[in-house]
Amino acid sequence: xxxxxxxxxxxxxxxxxxxxxxxxxxxxxxxxxxxxxxxxxxxxxxxxxxxxxxxxxxxxxxxxxxxxxxxxxxxxxxxxxxxxxxxxxxxxxxxxxxxxxxxxxxxxxxxxxxxxxxxxxxxxxxxxxxxxxxxxxxxxxxxxxxxxxxxxxxxxxxxxxxxxxxxxxxxxxxxxxxxxxxxxxxxxxxxxxxxxxxxxxxxxxxxxxxxxxxxxxxxxxxxxxxxxxxxxxxxxxxxxxxxxxxxxxxxx
Numbered sequence: 062x063x064x065x066x067x068x069x070x071x072x073x074x075x076x077x078x079x080x081x082x083x084x085x086x087x088x089x090x091x092x093x094x095x096x097x098x099x100x101x102x103x104x105x106x107x108x109x110x111x112x113x114x115x116x117x118x119x120x121x122x123x124x125x126x127x128x129x130x131x132x133x134x135x136x137x138x139x140x141x142x143x144x145x146x147x148x149x150x151x152x153x154x155x156x157x158x159x160x161x162x163x164x165x166x167x168x169x170x171x172x173x174x175x176x177x178x179x180x181x182x183x184x185x186x187x188x189x190x191x192x193x194x195x196x197x198x199x200x201x202x203x204x205x206x207x208x209x210x211x212x213x214x215x216x217x218x219x220x221x222x223x224x225x226x227x228x229x230x231x232x233x234x235x236x237x238x239x240x241x242x243x244x245x246x247x248x249x250x251x252x253x254x255x256x257x258x259x260x261x262x263x264x265x266x267x268x269x270x271x272x273x274x275x276x277x278x279x280x281x282x283x284x285x286x287x288x289x290x291x292x293x294x295x296x297x298x299x300x301x302x303x304x305x306x307x308x309x310x311x312x313x
Contacts, residue, residue, distance in 0.1 A: 063172045064106035067290040069281060072114040077121065077146060077157065080114055080165070087167045088233045095169065095229055107231075109172055111284060111292070112165040113277055116157040118143040120250055123224050126153035130251035141249065150234035152206070152224030154250050160241030160262070162277060166284070170230040173288055177227055181206055184236055187283040188221045191238075194279050197266050202258075207236075210261060218259035220266075238280070239263065241270045 072080060087110055094107045120131055120143060131145060131154055138145055157163055170180060185201060188208045192199045199220060202212040208221035221238040239262035247260045263271050285292045 064109065064169075065172055065289060065291050066106075067109040067111050067168070067285070067288075067292055069111045069292050069294070070113075071277065072112060074115045074117065074159065077116045077119040077144065080116065080163075081146070081148065084112075084165055084167060084233050088228075088231060091167065091169055091231045092229060095171075095231070107169040107172065109169060109290070110165075110167040111281070111290070112167065113281070114163050114165065115159055115161060116163060118156075118158045118246060120145045120154060120156055121150075122147045122154045123150050123152040124148070127251075130154045131249070132251070133249045137249070141246070143246070143249075148234070150224040150226045152222070155222045155224065155237060156242075156246050156250060157237055158242055158246055160239075160243065160264070160273070162238040162240055162273070162280065164235045164238065164280075164284075166232055166235050168232050168288075170227070170232060175230050177225070180227075180232065181223060181225065183287045184223060184284070185221070187280060187287055188236065188238055190283045190287075191276065191280045192220070192263070195263065195267065195271075197263065208238075210266065216259075218261040220261050220263070240273055240276050 091107050094105065097103070098105055118141060122128060122131065122145070133141065133143070166184070185206070185208050189199050192208070197210065199208050199210050200212045202209040202217055206223045207219055209217055209219050211217050221236055223236045225232055225234050239260070241264045242262050244260055244262055244265060263276070281292070284290070
């Protein structure tokens, strides 16, 4: 039985490790619910979550990534007040920081569609539509995930990176959308292993800072529409076994 009810939560500014632990808790809860359905031959609905957050300066390296694409040593990380983590998503190295919308859709794709490539394309489309709301024309770069501007010429620059993990059609990790991000931090990595393309932000493209809450609202709306989600507030009932407020979900 499909359940398209999706709880939206904004964690605000959260340390990367703390957010990762919270994600894992929710992800494992959904996997356990699916396993119980299979073992008990039941059809209890599995929950879905759309989480937005921001992180202090951090570099993350996907499981197939290249450590040499991080251009800072431990001293350099400390100097720039940044941390570094190897994580279990796909993709190479990327940066997260304030002024960037990091989205973690933790969805049971059995509730929507079981196609990871389509899943990525739908997330990309939501960002593309959000940018269009501000008059920014964006699209896709052949052979790469994420959202790009001027992808059809030598001025191609990336504005949103993506990296996901999925198990039994349950997703975690997601996307990093540069709104007002400090782009200088990208100078210390080879972003996503691409050394001949630029990185940009909405602020850079438009020449002024954006209202983060307004951009989040537009992006959330496009994601909900494209996935045909029924978004519910963070205070709505959630399945037993999870804290009643995931914004303060205890760490494992």
